[in-house]
Amino acid sequence: MISIPKGTKDILPDQSFKWQFVESIARKITRLYNLKEIRTPIFEHTELFERSVGETTDIVNKEMYTFLDKGGRSITLKPEGTAGVARAFIESLSNSTLPVKMYYITPAFRYERPQAGRLRQFHQFGVEVFGAAGAEMDAEVITLAKDFLEAVGMNSLKLEINSIGSGEARKNYNKILKEYLTQNADKLCPVCQTRIEKNPLRVLDCKLASCKSVLADAPKTIDYLSEEDKAHFERLKSILDDNNIKYTVNPYLVRGLDYYTKTVFEFIPQTVNSAQETICGGGRYDNLIESLGGKPTPAVGFGLGLERLLLAIENAGINIEDANKLETFVAYADAELVDEAIKLVGELRKAGISADYDQTGRSLKAQLKYADKQGAQFCVTIGGDELKSGVYPIKNMRNGNTLQVARQNIIETILKELK
RNA sequence: GUGGGUAUAGCUCAGUUGGUUAGAGCGCCAGGUUGUGGCCCUGGAGGUCAAGAGUUCGAGACUCUUUACUCACCCCA
Numbered sequence: 200m201i202s203i204p205k206g207t208k209d210i211l212p213d214q215s216f217k218w219q220f221v222e223s224i225a226r227k228i229t230r231l232y233n234l235k236e237i238r239t240p241i242f243e244h245t246e247l248f249e250r251s252v253g254e255t256t257d258i259v260n261k262e263m264y265t266f267l268d269k270g271g272r273s274i275t276l277k278p279e280g281t282a283g284v285a286r287a288f289i290e291s292l293s294n295s296t297l298p299v300k301m302y303y304i305t306p307a308f309r310y311e312r313p314q315a316g317r318l319r320q321f322h323q324f325g326v327e328v329f330g331a332a333g334a335e336m337d338a339e340v341i342t343l344a345k346d347f348l349e350a351v352g353m354n355s356l357k358l359e360i361n362s363i364g365s366g367e368a369r370k371n372y373n374k375i376l377k378e379y380l381t382q383n384a385d386k387l388c389p390v391c392q393t394r395i396e397k398n399p400l401r402v403l404d405c406k407l408a409s410c411k412s413v414l415a416d417a418p419k420t421i422d423y424l425s426e427e428d429k430a431h432f433e434r435l436k437s438i439l440d441d442n443n444i445k446y447t448v449n450p451y452l453v454r455g456l457d458y459y460t461k462t463v464f465e466f467i468p469q470t471v472n473s474a475q476e477t478i479c480g481g482g483r484y485d486n487l488i489e490s491l492g493g494k495p496t497p498a499v500g501f502g503l504g505l506e507r508l509l510l511a512i513e514n515a516g517i518n519i520e521d522a523n524k525l526e527t528f529v530a531y532a533d534a535e536l537v538d539e540a541i542k543l544v545g546e547l548r549k550a551g552i553s554a555d556y557d558q559t560g561r562s563l564k565a566q567l568k569y570a571d572k573q574g575a576q577f578c579v580t581i582g583g584d585e586l587k588s589g590v591y592p593i594k595n596m597r598n599g600n601t602l603q604v605a606r607q608n609i610i611e612t613i614l615k616e617l618k
Numbered sequence: 619g620u621g622g623g624u625a626u627a628g629c630u631c632a633g634u635u636g637g638u639u640a641g642a643g644c645g646c647c648a649g650g651u652u653g654u655g656g657c658c659c660u661g662g663a664g665g666u667c668a669a670g671a672g673u674u675c676g677a678g679a680c681u682c683u684u685u686a687c688u689c690a691c692c693c694c695a
Binding site: 202205256257258261262278279280307309311312314315317321323324390401454455456477478479480501502503504505506507508533562563564565566567568569570571572575578580582583584592594596599601 | 647649
């Protein structure tokens with residue numbers, strides 16, 4: 200038997216309604232915020248990710264699905280959503296009226312050891328906004344994420360924000376942090392010791408108590424911001440305050456991708472304690488477009504992991520209704536009556552009512568059982584007597600009540616009952 | 619890449635110090651009066667006990683190897 204590849208999952212028919220639910224909310228909320236969808240290819244030139252995500256990151260170093268195509272080009276399956284959108288912006292949208300506001304729902308691929316909330320093919324809902332430098336847009340993006348999360352039922356999320364600065368100030372901070380960490384290297388865990396050279400910001404994120412105590416006295420990003428960056432961060436906080444959006448400033452919050460500047464943020468469910476707790480992470484990346492060869496263009500966005508979101512929804516005990524239940528099942532008591540069932544089902548469908556009948560020749564009892572399993576709301580039964588009298592029983596499967604309805608009034612009756 | 623756990627029916631799992639023909643619940647199919655679902659009862663289909671080797675008179679069980687899955691670390695969504 201051929202089985203599913205490691206780190207992938209089928210979204211089976213009895214689960215897909217959950218995905219449709221969160222996706223429909225994503226489309227609804229983005230529309231409220233005046234964002235339009237963008238769909239970029241599943242694969243891009245490898246170089247795009249090397250230059251945007253960052254050559255020092257684990258994602259680029261060891262987690263990309265990279266291969267040579269038949270033309271000898273190095274191709275990579277997208278490991279995240281931002282790079283492709285940035286490329287498309289530079290290539291096709293840089294002469295548009297700014298700001299350009301977009302969202303995407305896309306699979307992404309990382310070659311990692313799978314675990315709860317982490318797959319090799321996973322799915323992201325993301326937002327990218329180009330061409331607005333002010334903190335108003337940071338607030339817009341954060342608020343959109345929050346509205347989305349609340350609309351899917353995640354009401355008790357923690358929002359953490361921080362600013363990691365930009366330009367010279369950021370470089371300067373990196374240097375100072377590195378010096379501090381080097382001086383205290385002997386007190387850090389082995390993993391953090393290797394991080395000092397590779398990616399010192401990441402040390403701030405370490406969960407070990409021993410490292411945390413070293414970090415308590417470490418220089419903090421927000422103390423090394425330029426005046427402009429500081430004003431930007433203050434403005435963001437005041438907008439959030441004014442709009443009653445609760446947040447905590449986490450001076451140790453950093454992001455793993457190289458392209459972030461200034462504002463960074465995460466949404467974390469309060470119910471879980473796993474390391475995969477962050478379901479939404481984002482921030483500003485003012486240098487990305489320029490570093491990819493475009494005109495200097497400020498940008499801000501977020502990525503949200505749909506698998507993690509659905510896990511969090513489940514953990515929070517939130518129940519998602521299956522919106523795709525069958526509306527009407529047409530049962531027939533006798534094999535000769537199947538033709539009338541086919542006809543009636545066809546009429547129901549033309550009237551916009553989802554309808555089905557048994558195509559496998561089962562007994563009436565089995566047909567009813569099947570209708571029940573499909574979650575059918577109504578069941579019309581055809582028998583010899585009905586054919587003669589022209590009056591059919593419409594059974595409401597929720598409460599068991601049956602209406603006797605003349606053949607020509609069936610559609611009208613069901614449409615009325617469905618409301 | 620590192621460390622733990624698991625592998626028996628479609629699913630969740632039992633299976634005694636190694637001992638006849640491999641077990642349950644759920645699910646699936648059928649029946650329980652000829653035309654009415656859910657609850658209940660009865661029956662049926664469905665397993666190379668992950669694979670390979672070893673120990674033994676005898677292995678689902680014990681040993682080794684491999685593989686797969688899973689959880690955690692790293693990293694990230």
